[in-house]
Amino acid sequence: MGLLMKTCIHCQQSKPLEAFRKSARMIGGRENGCKDCHNARRRARYQTDPSATLATNRKWFQANREKLNAYHREWRSRLDVNRRTAKRRTEIEGLADSYVKQLLAGGVLSHSDIPQPLVEAQRELLKIKRYIREHSI
Numbered sequence: 460m461g462l463l464m465k466t467c468i469h470c471q472q473s474k475p476l477e478a479f480r481k482s483a484r485m486i487g488g489r490e491n492g493c494k495d496c497h498n499a500r501r502r503a504r505y506q507t508d509p510s511a512t513l514a515t516n517r518k519w520f521q522a523n524r525e526k527l528n529a530y531h532r533e534w535r536s537r538l539d540v541n542r543r544t545a546k547r548r549t550e551i552e553g554l555a556d557s558y559v560k561q562l563l564a565g566g567v568l569s570h571s572d573i574p575q576p577l578v579e580a581q582r583e584l585l586k587i588k589r590y591i592r593e594h595s596i
């Protein structure tokens with residue numbers, strides 16, 4: 460419970476400040492109606508006149524299109540990074556050819572120059588090293 464209380468102009472209940480939506484245009488930085496009342500009124504408005512709500516929403520999307528697109532681009536790029544990280548982790552844990560070849564190449568050889576039997580041998584060596592590490596031998 461917040462220390463600061465405010466009385467809702469709709470339900471007349473005294474509620475903590477957090478129960479009121481933030482608003483830059485209101486004195487005190489909060490709406491006069493509580494969130495519960497705001498939501499109930501928005502729901503009722505939509506029930507009686509959906510086109511008004513839809514028009515408001517459409518106007519907001521048009522006004523904030525670029526901001527929203529930028530947010531979605533940022534979100535997608537973070538998702539891509541997370542996917543690449545997860546894929547790499549899977550390759551390392553599963554000792555995939557790409558990972559084993561990278562260790563063998565050491566930044567000098569091309570991955571296609573590494574013979575497959577060498578990759579297999581390196582993979583077995585890595586398994587042994589992991590076993591020793593995990594069993595503290």
Ligand SMILES: [Zn+2]
Nearest residue numbers: 467470493496
């Ligand atoms: Zn209220």
